[in-house]
Amino acid sequence: MLRFTYLLLFLVGMLALDAEAQGQTTPAAQPAKKVRKLGLQPDLIRGPYLQMATPTGMTIRWRTNAYDRSRVMFGTSPNQLSTVVDDSTLLMDHVIRLENLKPATKYFYAISNFADTIQYGKENYFYTLPETGKRDTYRIAALGDCGNNSTNQRLVRDELLKYLGDDYLNAWILLGDNAYSDGTDAEFQAKFFNVYKDDLLKKYPLFPSPGNHDYHDLESAGKKDQYKMAYFQQFTVPQKGEAGGVPSNSQAYYSFDIGNVHFISLDSYGRDEKNKRMYEQESAQVEWLKKDLEVNKNKEWVVAYWHHPPYTKGSHDSDTESLLVNIREQFNQVIEDYGVDLVLCGHSHVYERSKLMKGHFGPEASFNAEKHNLSASTGLYDGSKNSAPYLKSSDDTNGTVYVVSGSAGQLGGAKATYPHDAMYYSNNEVGGSLLLEVTGKQMDVKWICSDGKIRDSFTMMKNVKNKEKTLLKKDKVLTRSKANEKEKLSSLR
Ligand SMILES: [Fe+2]
Numbered sequence: 001m002l003r004f005t006y007l008l009l010f011l012v013g014m015l016a017l018d019a020e021a022q023g024q025t026t027p028a029a030q031p032a033k034k035v036r037k038l039g040l041q042p043d044l045i046r047g048p049y050l051q052m053a054t055p056t057g058m059t060i061r062w063r064t065n066a067y068d069r070s071r072v073m074f075g076t077s078p079n080q081l082s083t084v085v086d087d088s089t090l091l092m093d094h095v096i097r098l099e100n101l102k103p104a105t106k107y108f109y110a111i112s113n114f115a116d117t118i119q120y121g122k123e124n125y126f127y128t129l130p131e132t133g134k135r136d137t138y139r140i141a142a143l144g145d146c147g148n149n150s151t152n153q154r155l156v157r158d159e160l161l162k163y164l165g166d167d168y169l170n171a172w173i174l175l176g177d178n179a180y181s182d183g184t185d186a187e188f189q190a191k192f193f194n195v196y197k198d199d200l201l202k203k204y205p206l207f208p209s210p211g212n213h214d215y216h217d218l219e220s221a222g223k224k225d226q227y228k229m230a231y232f233q234q235f236t237v238p239q240k241g242e243a244g245g246v247p248s249n250s251q252a253y254y255s256f257d258i259g260n261v262h263f264i265s266l267d268s269y270g271r272d273e274k275n276k277r278m279y280e281q282e283s284a285q286v287e288w289l290k291k292d293l294e295v296n297k298n299k300e301w302v303v304a305y306w307h308h309p310p311y312t313k314g315s316h317d318s319d320t321e322s323l324l325v326n327i328r329e330q331f332n333q334v335i336e337d338y339g340v341d342l343v344l345c346g347h348s349h350v351y352e353r354s355k356l357m358k359g360h361f362g363p364e365a366s367f368n369a370e371k372h373n374l375s376a377s378t379g380l381y382d383g384s385k386n387s388a389p390y391l392k393s394s395d396d397t398n399g400t401v402y403v404v405s406g407s408a409g410q411l412g413g414a415k416a417t418y419p420h421d422a423m424y425y426s427n428n429e430v431g432g433s434l435l436l437e438v439t440g441k442q443m444d445v446k447w448i449c450s451d452g453k454i455r456d457s458f459t460m461m462k463n464v465k466n467k468e469k470t471l472l473k474k475d476k477v478l479t480r481s482k483a484n485e486k487e488k489l490s491s492l493r
Pocket of ligand 1: 347
């Protein structure tokens with residue numbers, strides 16, 4: 001592949017931005033207007049979308065409806081896209097890697113072929129990730145079971161964007177089952193890329209994880225050929241520790257840092273070379289995970305996400321489905337041994353959220369709140385009298401909050417004993433997405449629903465000193481009554 005970078009200087013007038021805002025195609029970002037001699041040019045049919053963000057790099061992908069060459073022009077000013085990266089190979093799926101960028105910096109970009117601009121507008125920008133370990137305010141959204149082309153999917157998307165307003169989303173993560181029902185390329189196109197193309201995909205870096213429906217695309221191919229399924233072909237993830245973390249050398253699972261937050265994306269369904277699934281201690285994934293957790297235990301926050309939840313009574317049952325039972329009985333110990341702060345899953349098309357808990361590896365009936373909950377608090381920390389965050393000090397990092405957030409598209413379901421006893425808050429009637437807002441040692445997690453309401457939220461604090469702990473714990477535990485819930489939670493907006 002011939003790829004080269006060279007420098008061009010040119011100006012783009014604000015008229016071009018206005019034209020794009022009106023939905024017009026503009027050739028404004030072209031270095032030099034060339035006269036078309038070849039007739040029809042390919043159309044953009046997917047993306048652009050942002051992959052493998054790091055503090056110094058970004059991968060931009062898009063698809064055209066015919067073979068074409070690839071060019072990305074970018075710069076820190078919308079009027080000066082002064083750096084160009086080219087690939088002269090004729091492709092329909094275009095992948096351009098930008099390197100040597102500055103951390104936490106806003107870049108504007110345009111995609112084109114070698115003759116015409118394909119897309120450029122005021123929404124074509126991104127921020128590189130911050131330097132590893134750096135504290136600031138970071139926002140990360142999580143969408144579970146999203147790609148079903150439903151009204152719910154669009155409302156959840158719209159309300160997340162509305163809540164964000166002008167605030168940037170440093171990244172968004174997928175909790176699996178990203179395109180129903182079989183994760184085919186056509187389904188990803190219609191139910192994922194088309195739905196998110198105008199906003200989320202073009203300016204917020206995406207870090208996915210696969211679900212069982214994504215594997216349906218090529219499930220019959222077996223473990224050897226599973227990486228040929230659409231999910232793996234269309235997403236580029238950091239396998240070599242490019243964004244922090246221990247290299248996984250796998251497309252299925254990987255880790256990355258966003259400042260002081262370490263994220264781990266796991267595969268709860270596929271099989272490794274030894275035909276083992278993630279819950280098996282001898283699996284390549286668990287062996288890698290232990291190393292990654294060990295190396296990153298000094299990180300201020302550790303968040304792990306995968307598709308199949310250890311605790312649920314929504315559209316799936318963690319007492320009767322072997323994959324879920326095995327993850328809880330055989331795998332969760334690893335997560336808890338290293339004090340992972342937050343676990344996010346999907347699969348069950350509901351919302352379920354535990355308190356800060358530890359050591360519950362049995363069925364729902366064996367859950368004992370006094371024994372397994374490390375805090376009796378709801379986790380609300382909204383300034384109301386009886387609220388209290390979940391606290392961890394540097395010498396006591398025990399406890400994990402488990403969240404099932406699988407209703408960003410799919411919605412509903414309840415098993416006989418719904419809600420699960422380990423869950424403080426459950427909701428199978430409204431869809432939503434999860435938003436993590438991290439500022440230093442405080443993490444606020446909000447469930448943003450399809451009607452714009454925040455029906456659940458909680459706060460965790462790390463590295464809390466004893467003096468602060470006394471202060472933060474002095475309030476009584478909040479008892480949430482249905483009557484005041486709506487008013488209290490809406491005040492969080
Ligand atoms: Fe699933």
